[in-house]
Amino acid sequence: MKRQIPLMIVLFLGILLTVQFFIPSNSSTVFYQTVIQWYLIITGFTIILAVGSLVNHHNLKIRRRKEHWWNSIATITGVVVMALLGILGKIEGLGWMMDLYRKLFKYVQAPMDSAMFAILAFYMASASYRAFRARSKEALLLLISGFIVMLGVVPFGAYLWRAIPDISEWILMVPNMASKRGILLGVGLGSAATALKIILGIERSWLGGGGK
Amino acid sequence: MRQKIPGLLLVLFWASLCLALPAQQIPVTAEPAAAAIAPVQAVKAFDTPNDKGRSITVTWQASSDEAKGLVAGYEVQRSESSQEGFADIGYVPFGFSSYTDQELPANGKDYYYRVRAEGLKGEEAYSQVSGAAQAREQWFNTMRANALFGTVLFILIVIYFISKAKKGHHLFIRKIAGLAAVDEAVGRATEMGRPILFVPGIASISDIPTIAALNILAEVSKRTAEYDTPIIVPNRDPVVYTVAQEIVKESYNQIGRPDAFNHDSVFYLTDNQMGFASGVDGIIAREKPATNFFLGYFAAEALIIAETGATTGAIQIAGTDQVTQLPFFITACDYTLMGEELYAASAYLSRQPMLLGTLKGQDWSKALIGLLMVVGVVLSFINPALRTFILKLLEVG
Amino acid sequence: MNIWEKMSKIDRRIIYLMVGLAVIIPLIFPMNLPSYPSKYAIKLYNEVDKIAPNNQPLLVSADYSPSMMPELHPMFMAIARHCFAKKIRLLVTTLDPNGAALAEDALLKISKEYPDIVYGRDYVMLGYKPGFFTVIMLLGESIIKAYPKDHFGTPLAQLPMMANVRNYADIPLVITLCGSKAMDSWVIYAGTRYHAKVGYGNTAVASADYYPWLQSGQLVGQLNGLKGASEYEYLNEKNGYTKAPKTASKGMDAVAIVHLLIMAFIIIGNIGFFALRSKSKQQGGN
């Protein structure tokens, strides 16, 4: 019983929403919008649980004086301050909170966001140095096409041979596009099958029991 | 042409929303009409197809002066009578020859339309009144007939193979290197006495790669429960966090070691993509997991976490259906599940007949798709008209 | 450890350090590496260049936000300089709420370099208007309906440049500078529906997505990321239109050096790998 009701809900909603996709009628549209709205509301509640788990995780560290526990104070302070500023700042008369919220976003969160993103430039270099080795036929192909496309970007490539940018464009247009389409077709089947398995209750690891 | 109408209507709908207002606000210069312009021809009004009702589409042939560059636009008018009482309902600029009337007062009632062509100098010309049209609500979207056919066919194929599998037919599954390595990876962590890191992607539960990742998490956490190896599951999505926690807990219950499950091992970090990446990087650098699983939906953070993992010498098993991120996983990880392999994983790891049956269904669908495409290409080469027809059949809306 | 092993196992920190230096040094000391503009950049440049001076305006839509700034902002500056130097009239819109401030900044700065350029006569900033593709279509009907006033609140009727500019029919070329999505709308609505000529500048990640449209001629030319911006700067300089510092070219020097560095590391890694392999094979043979 404890398992049957959730399975019925999944089956029922899954079938209705799949059918809904093909029905443009008014009632069908209203149903769709209601489901989306409910979905958002339920999701809204999970953030409380989730942030609760984050705070709890760090609270434990502080209380047990685990290694580097003082950093956890930064996390908890960050969560509480940002959430309060963002929610209370909407109230009239507390505009200074909104200002501070925006400042913290602009000068604390956004710079770290961009810096983390920029780290990718370094990692592209180290990853390609390590992995672009002609260990096998496949790795050789990866190496060559990556190399040509990189040459296509720099002036040095065109200096070596004027056709390099065109070859690079060809690689991006023909084999690259073909492999992407092939992978996408497979992904489409795989994800449709996975959705179907969940709807039909064949895949029920989320209930525990791995399908029993 | 029919196929293109709904897309066009959508465009028109937005355009008309936007255009209707300024058209009426801007005062028309009171200059007398210099010269007459030609009215539009063949005004037709009909129920807008594939919609929820209360909408009528009006089409017409452009004024013959449009080609001469004399027309500014067209004002569409509606009335409940074919004779009188016409009121402006929407304006479209020249170049358009249709308009969608939205939010009509009622379905199933007769409405009449006419179009006023407006010249650049303020000239006006009224068209003939259209025939009566009624708005109706539709119960099937004909633009999606091909998707319906595809969905039903796919479901039937999959169900057929599942029922066959239930009867106990032996089902083969080819080796998938990344998954064959799971046991070894868990074993290695146990030997080294280090934890296992499992990142179920950064997407929400309605993104199917996340579901696939959670199915794999169920199998992996069963193994960690068996070997008593700690598992760390950081999350970016609050809903995924709750599901992941239940899954790991259930795996420990199943293995018969509910006491070994640590609630704090599955936790939420932040929903910010790069904030999440920085947190995972910190965990990798400090906890030095022996094995990292990065499975599910990933975007730019894929390389950030995978490359950090590579520096700690962990065995890394990654998998995503995101074509743009696969190259980075391939370069930075030991094993990568590419695209559909991610979805085949739960069948591979659990070897349950029904899941293997689904996989068989996928393969047959693949063969069918390949065959249909070959036929489509051959026919298209034989006759260009066939090509147009085939492409129209596959047009999505 | 012998030299081959060293070559196949360079510490990653050395790689990071060199990447860092390869970015910082060219930014401080520009190297002025040669440029070989791509065919699509040359096409776009020529389309702009052939617009008659003091006549119909070029429309540039700055559809980018600060995160795409490193790549797209220099394109905007280079195109604006080209227009101001050749007295090609310039009309600026933006579909991204953040784009207006960025474009305004750039125009303010560049107009100082060209003292005889007058706002309202030589360039007009229409600013941001929400609605995305509805704005693109509105412009096709009537610019004055889409933007009764300019970015600074002046009615368009008071701006001499706008006197004979009704819609796309009076605009010889439209250029959008955007991340990805805006492009589809410009091509489909401005290009296909109103027969406007459309060219674009994009961020490098989106570059591969639009080649089919370039090949079919739906897009007349392209500036691809920082490289495209530097190519435009190069063409500007080559034609003597500006002596302003070439922001993108400095960045592109850095990009080129990092690429060469990465390629060098790949070669070194492979030499080390093959040397080690042949050595271990020989030892195996003995």
Next chain:
Amino acid sequence: MTFSTNPWIWVAAILTLSIFSFLYKENAVYRFAEHLFVGISAGYGVAIIWNNMLIPNLFDPLLKDHNFWVLIPAVLGLLYFFRFVPKLGYLILIPMAFLLGAGNGLSLAPVIQADIIKQMQSTIGDATSMTGGGWNMIWGIVAFIGVLCTLSFFFFSREHKGPLKVSASIGIWFIMIGFGASFGNTVMARVSLLIGRVQFLMTEWIHIIK
């Protein structure tokens, strides 16, 4: 060389450098920045969800429009908190079931439409477009074969031998060429981001370059 006098710029610059310090190794400065980043961004997320999800979807309908239907999902959401009640813990499966059912139901048919039918159309269309003369036609066919071979690589229920082995290995060649190209094509974009950061440090914080 002068420094910025704006304290916020200093905060931004120091945090940027702290993040970069991870490249050398995990250290106390990075650890602090990382913890702060996680906290601040999680708090930001809470505010966003409150302001953009719960207020317009739950509180506004309830308090302004007196739409009491939204209490149903609110109750479903509250069921999540039974997680902390040992005997009723299974109740959280109900909201989970709603989200899973809705999520998968909303995806199934659209996936078939967008990933399969649309891809089939583009594949056939591109292979037979015949615009641009001879070479384009040949490349169209080459790409078509590439799509088929790539697809054949994903056959799971059959051992890869005989013709399937041939086509699957050609598929893998296409995949590898594609991946190499994607990788090479992304380098410039990522370096541009780094340039953006370096420019911030060297123009707004330390005034080295103009």
